[in-house]
Amino acid sequence: MRDLFIGLMSGTSLDGVDAVLARFDPQGGIAVQGHVHRPFPDALRADLLALNRPGADELHRAALASNGVAEAYAQAVAALLAATGATADQIAAVGAHGQTVRHRPGEFDGTGYTVQLLNGALLAERCGIDVVADLRSRDVAAGGQGAPLVPAFHAALFGQPGMAQAVLNWGGIGNLTLLGADGAVSGFDCGPGNVLLDLWCERHRRTPFDAGGAWAAQGRVDAALLATLLDEPFLHRAPPKSTGRDLFHAEWLDARLAAFDALTPVDVQATLAEFTVRAATDALLRHLPSPTRLLVCGGGALNDHLMARLAAQLPGTAVQSTASAGLPPLQVEAAAFAWLAWAFTQRRPGNRPAVTGAAGPRVLGCLHPAR
Known part of the structure; x- marks a missing residue:
């Protein structure tokens, strides 16, 4: 069974994508094999920043930004594989956070929502690796905050x-x-x-x-x-x-x-x-x-x-x-999303109800198979 996973994180600072290659043992112990950072293109960063606030034609702009995030993530994956010498067929899955543009759990209708822009299907297509994305919404559906994970x-x-x-x-x-x-x-x-x-x-x-x-x-x-x-x-x-x-x-x-x-x-x-x-x-x-x-x-x-x-x-x-x-500060969050992808493949819960307030432990994420 493949034990290599990639974690991709782009956070609220909008500075770009951190990608980590990690190996996990059966108990979830981690050994980081490599890390790269790739900044967002200026135009994509501007679009993502604008989408954090209400504006015109948001559905269209968000859909294109989701594609842009997927392309930026795919480039980070390619750079990471090149830097480490790993190949796509050695990777069990990519855990991809996406770019948060709205986070309103528990509001409006009692459930609320959290939105991370990422076309996971496009990322799987570009990388040729299974992609585990949408890692927060299951916790929100269970009454949790969806964060922190x-x-x-x-x-x-x-x-x-x-x-x-x-x-x-x-x-x-x-x-x-x-x-x-x-x-x-x-x-x-x-x-x-x-x-x-x-x-x-x-x-x-x-x-x-x-x-x-x-x-x-x-x-x-x-x-x-x-x-x-x-x-x-x-x-x-x-x-x-x-x-x-x-x-x-x-x-x-x-x-x-x-x-x-x-x-x-x-x-x-x-x-x-x-x-x-x-x-x-x-x-x-x-x-x-x-x-x-x-x-x-x-x-x-x-x-x-x-x-x-x-x-x-x-x-x-x-x-x-x-x-x-043992883990440099710019690698920790991306490594966490590699771990969440590993947990998904093991069907292990990725949330902590005492942290998020969810009704119970939940397996987090949605799978976009490579093929």
Whole structure:
């Protein structure tokens, strides 16, 4: 039986596609064989960003964007196979996340929905490999949030009996996995990751992100603005909960900045960075008061300023990149979706009801066979 899987992830930050090739043993143990990153073409990124907000002719635009995501994913798969020397016929399945453009679980009719744009049939056609996609909607159908899905993988990969620790996945949105010393696993979206920082940096510096947090580190945190940001009701809701660009977007930020128009852009960036850190640390300490270790993955793990501020807020906790535990931070989420594809082929549940609020464990995903 083939034991190689590919995981594909494109997150809320819209920076592109991470592709990971991983081998799994029968118990789900993982050995990563390779990783590539491919940025989205500028036009596709612009279309995906626009589709996060209501607009004209959305069905047509979304259908074409779904094709574009599939083509970008297929190119990432081809690059990964070339880099590792693997061939398509050696791969059991591709676990493909798709690009989230709306996430409204439990709303409107009591079920709500989550939308990840990806033409899975086209991806299977281009790659010649079975594709497991649509990995969130089954959990939503069972009354869950459909997110975060990574805690089950974090528990399998990083859990240590007797150690209370957490994993902070800092992409566009931040989510926490809490791993109790007694083996309990919980988790939830805790607020913005890089989404507001990237938005403000692009607006004022015409660059897609603040490399290393260097710009934020030059500014001064405004206490009044920080208090206004931290007053966001989502942050104070009890889990299970999840969020995205549906909440944390330009209009949300501009509404809160209206009373602070005298602040310089660099001071706003510094305050947004502190808000990002406080949203995560306040949530962590509320639900896991004395963690021994906090492992950080996603792009936020490469932001020196954010990591330093995390450590300052958690003086009794070892704050480390997931690289210290064996998996580089930009590989973790893609590896998680490879694991979800493996779980699908084993007909094992991929969700954690205690995390998402679903009615029970569910096998996640829909299969697009290669042939």
